[in-house]
Amino acid sequence: MPKSGNSGLPSEYDPESASALEAEIERAWADYEYQAWADEQRDLTVHAKIEWEGVYNARPERTVTFPNVDTSIVARALGRDAKSWRTQLDALYTGGRHAEDAVMRSGLNPSRETVLRWYQGTQAPSAANQRAIESAYREMRSARVAEALSETIRRSEGAEVRFFDVRSMWLD
Numbered sequence: 001m002p003k004s005g006n007s008g009l010p011s012e013y014d015p016e017s018a019s020a021l022e023a024e025i026e027r028a029w030a031d032y033e034y035q036a037w038a039d040e041q042r043d044l045t046v047h048a049k050i051e052w053e054g055v056y057n058a059r060p061e062r063t064v065t066f067p068n069v070d071t072s073i074v075a076r077a078l079g080r081d082a083k084s085w086r087t088q089l090d091a092l093y094t095g096g097r098h099a100e101d102a103v104m105r106s107g108l109n110p111s112r113e114t115v116l117r118w119y120q121g122t123q124a125p126s127a128a129n130q131r132a133i134e135s136a137y138r139e140m141r142s143a144r145v146a147e148a149l150s151e152t153i154r155r156s157e158g159a160e161v162r163f164f165d166v167r168s169m170w171l172d
Helices: 015-030 073-081 085-093 096-106 112-120 129-156
Strands: 040-054 061-070 161-171
Touching: 015 073, 015 129, 015 161, 061 073, 061 129, 061 161, 073 129, 085 112, 096 129, 129 161
Parallel strands: none
Antiparallel strands: 040 061, 040 161
16 A cells, blocks of 8 residues: 655555556556557556655546656566466566565465476476465566556656556556
8 A cells, every 4th residue: 555755765566556556557458459569659647546756646546647658668567478377387486576475475385396396297286386376476467567567657757656546547
């Protein structure tokens, strides 16, 4: 959840906020063939509680248009979506901080030997472990997509901007 105060540091997205933002980004980008125009500049309009440099203004929920946003960073993040537990596990083992946090929260904690057997194909993860792998992967992906949007806006506006409780988002 967003913080209050005037620190200048942006709030981090918690897993729930990142997931909700990812869903809105998916909806906005679905109106276009984002793979086809990944390198294009688009205007991005967002109606949400918008945090600028760690602070809300007097009217935090508002509609803002960010002109000429480079969509390539978000398009790349959206374009990566692993379906199988093996591909999801690969992504988690190479996913950095977001992956580590997601794995810890999912409860996935196999031994090295077990993971080795999974990769060798001599054993598959149990149904519970497959659910934990998918849960951790989805959380990591949401965080990466939210981070990609933040990076896009940072490059466009030169400011740290976060979106919470998004009501709508669209590209022109």
